[in-house]
Amino acid sequence: xxxxxxxxxxxxxxxxxxxxxxxFDLNKGDIVGLVGDNGAGKSTLIKILAGAHDPSSxxxxxxxxxxxxxxxxxxxxxxxxxxxxxxxMIGAFTAAExxxxxxxxxxxxxxxxxxxxxxxxxxxxxxSGLEELHIDIPGVRSKPVxxxxxxxxxxxxxxxxxxxxxxxxxxxxxxAALGVRESKEVLNLITRLSARGLTIVMVTHxxxxxxxxxxxxxxxxxGRKAADMPSASTNMEDVVAYxxxxxxxxxxxxxxxxx
Amino acid sequence: xxxxGTYGTILVLILMVVVFSAIQPDTFATVGNFRxxxxxxAIGTIVAAGLTVPLVCGDFDLSIGYVASFSGILxxxxxxxxxxxxxxxxxxxxxxxMLIGIVNGVIVSKIGVNAFIATLGTGxxxxxxxxxxxxxxxxxxxxxxxxxxxxxxxxxxxxxxAIIMVVVLGVLWVILNRTVQGQHIRAIGVSAESSRRAxxxxxxxxxxxxxIASTCAAIGGVLMASNLGSGQVTAGDGFMLTSFSAAxxxxxxxxxxxxxxxxxxxxxxxxxxxxxxLAMIGAPIFTQYLFAGCLLVLAVALGGxxxxxxxx
Ligand SMILES: Nc1ncnc2c1ncn2[C@@H]1O[C@H](COP(=O)(O)OP(=O)(O)OP(=O)(O)O)[C@@H](O)[C@H]1O
Ligand SMILES: [Mg+2]
Numbered sequence: 001x002x003x004x005x006x007x008x009x010x011x012x013x014x015x016x017x018x019x020x021x022x023x024f025d026l027n028k029g030d031i032v033g034l035v036g037d038n039g040a041g042k043s044t045l046i047k048i049l050a051g052a053h054d055p056s057s058x059x060x061x062x063x064x065x066x067x068x069x070x071x072x073x074x075x076x077x078x079x080x081x082x083x084x085x086x087x088x089m090i091g092a093f094t095a096a097e098x099x100x101x102x103x104x105x106x107x108x109x110x111x112x113x114x115x116x117x118x119x120x121x122x123x124x125x126x127x128s129g130l131e132e133l134h135i136d137i138p139g140v141r142s143k144p145v146x147x148x149x150x151x152x153x154x155x156x157x158x159x160x161x162x163x164x165x166x167x168x169x170x171x172x173x174x175x176a177a178l179g180v181r182e183s184k185e186v187l188n189l190i191t192r193l194s195a196r197g198l199t200i201v202m203v204t205h206x207x208x209x210x211x212x213x214x215x216x217x218x219x220x221x222x223g224r225k226a227a228d229m230p231s232a233s234t235n236m237e238d239v240v241a242y243x244x245x246x247x248x249x250x251x252x253x254x255x256x257x258x259x
Numbered sequence: 260x261x262x263x264g265t266y267g268t269i270l271v272l273i274l275m276v277v278v279f280s281a282i283q284p285d286t287f288a289t290v291g292n293f294r295x296x297x298x299x300x301a302i303g304t305i306v307a308a309g310l311t312v313p314l315v316c317g318d319f320d321l322s323i324g325y326v327a328s329f330s331g332i333l334x335x336x337x338x339x340x341x342x343x344x345x346x347x348x349x350x351x352x353x354x355x356x357m358l359i360g361i362v363n364g365v366i367v368s369k370i371g372v373n374a375f376i377a378t379l380g381t382g383x384x385x386x387x388x389x390x391x392x393x394x395x396x397x398x399x400x401x402x403x404x405x406x407x408x409x410x411x412x413x414x415x416x417x418x419x420x421a422i423i424m425v426v427v428l429g430v431l432w433v434i435l436n437r438t439v440q441g442q443h444i445r446a447i448g449v450s451a452e453s454s455r456r457a458x459x460x461x462x463x464x465x466x467x468x469x470x471i472a473s474t475c476a477a478i479g480g481v482l483m484a485s486n487l488g489s490g491q492v493t494a495g496d497g498f499m500l501t502s503f504s505a506a507x508x509x510x511x512x513x514x515x516x517x518x519x520x521x522x523x524x525x526x527x528x529x530x531x532x533x534x535x536x537l538a539m540i541g542a543p544i545f546t547q548y549l550f551a552g553c554l555l556v557l558a559v560a561l562g563g564x565x566x567x568x569x570x571x
Contacts, residue, residue, distance in 0.1 A: 050456070052456055071455070072457070072458050073458035073460075076458050082456070084456060087450055087453040088453065088456065089453060090446045090449045090450060090457075091449060091450075092445075093445075098457075101442070101443075101446055101457040101458075101459065102443075102454070102458030102459045103458060104439045106438075106439050111440070112438065112440035112443060112460075112464075113434065113438060113439075114438070115440075116438055116439075117437055117438060117442060
């Protein structure tokens with residue numbers, strides 16, 4: 001069943017075409033691996049799905065309805081959560097505070113100015129949220145995340161996404177800069193989250209990580225979709241060939257013929 | 260270095276209290292003198308504490324001094340020329356202050372003008388409004404002369420100004436540390452983009468922060484008018500510099516290189532105690548400026564060190 005479709009999504013920054021006419025369908029339960037060279041447009045695509053960027057043109061259809069995903073609070077409201085490549089948490093805040101940033105549990109109604117934070121309840125909820133995902137990190141209540149290790153921070157960020165996301169979780173290079181053991185932990189968590197019904201899009205440069213969890217591969221090249229295949233019916237050499245351009249997608253070839 | 264960056268300002272404060280008390284036990288270390296210090300610093304503290312809110316959010320506000328001046332003039336004008344009841348006049352003045360803050364916030368967040376330039380611009384416009392309203396001439400309080408009782412009276416021996424200061428500080432502390440809005444303002448101060456991505460209404464929060472600063476500046480202006488018993492055209496202008504000094508001094512108190520309400524209070528208190536003590540021992544006026552200026556540079560340098568080494 002199709003959860004979300006992208007129709008001819010383009011995004012430019014000034015003269016740079018970061019994305020051009022990208023279309024694909026995400027099925028419920030997919031774990032999609034999004035790969036491509038540096039600057040291929042992976043993060044831009046993630047940010048469009050996250051509502052952090054408005055597409056320059058094109059359409060996003062979620063469960064049959066055209067939706068505007070930006071600003072991020074909109075996408076979040078629709079059940080889409082994101083772990084960004086950078087700037088995903090407030091370093092000076094604790095894991096618990098980051099968990100609830102933008103969605104604080106509070107007493108009272110009305111403007112944010114008059115709502116008192118329920119610190120204790122937020123702490124307890126964040127701790128039990130992490131426990132439920134079998135993530136064991138010391139100092140969730142008191143340690144600023146900037147003092148955690150990269151792996152711990154990544155687990156907290158993913159757990160936050162899992163805690164709030166009801167439909168989709170977008171992960172931009174969740175295993176970058178992580179050691180072997182930490183990567184394994186993150187990949188395990190991704191598999192568990194998928195089993196709970198979340199649809200996942202994961203950007204990675206590590207094809208082994210991709211093969212260990214993803215059921216589909218989407219290859220980006222120079223802002224266009226170069227390939228989109230079930231991971232069972234392809235192999236690493238093929239994917240690498242699409243990434244480098246040694247092998248070209250239909251779209252690319254058609255374009256080259258016309259130009 | 261870490262200790263100095265975090266506790267530097269407080270150490271200076273304690274040191275001064277000890278030294279001045281030792282030199283002048285009969286004049287400096289008295290309840291009466293302490294009451295004087297509190298009374299003298301109250302209005303400046305209110306304006307500085309208000310400024311602290313946009314500073315926490317990462318924004319400068321250069322208009323607060325001019326807003327305070329204009330508010331004082333307008334207050335006296337509304338009472339004397341228009342003969343409005345005191346509460347009504349106060350509501351109008353503080354409301355206009357808040358409105359100026361909202362305008363600041365909209366220009367900075369929605370239009371994207373650098374806060375430094377935007378508030379310099381609005382501040383200058385406010386000076387223009389001030390002169391348009393007053394003609395550049397001080398206004399005398401001709402009606403509602405009991406308005407002076409607001410700032411000058413005492414309650415159970417405590418100056419009204421000190422009580423109002425404590426209330427404003429308390430409210431601002433609760434806003435920054437215990438409300439959803441405060442949590443958002445502090446998050447934006449660390450990273451506006453991360454906050455936006457987390458779903459925080461960044462623009463609205465910045466507008467609220469500017470509105471709070473400007474509202475406090477207006478309250479300061481009203482109290483100043485009450486204290487002076489008249490409207491002086493430029494009486495509040497100096498609050499801009501003293502407020503920034505206090506807030507930066509306070510950033511080297513208790514928390515490594517961060518702005519916060521208690522820090523700002525300590526900042527104002529340090530300068531006030533220094534000036535008072537220097538006057539008590541008979542030091543010439545110029546020493547007060549030397550002291551305040553050197554202290555500021557030193558504290559911020561140390562606070563910066565605290566900020567850099569504190570993260571390790
Ligand atoms: N905010 C921006 N302003 C201008 N150009 C941008 C912006 N964001 C991305 N780009 C440009 O868009 C293109 C795609 O960038 P994107 O970040 O999506 O690449 P990526 O595939 O995620 O690369 P990486 O693997 O290095 O993370 C690049 O040329 C980049 O310079
Ligand atoms: Mg990227």
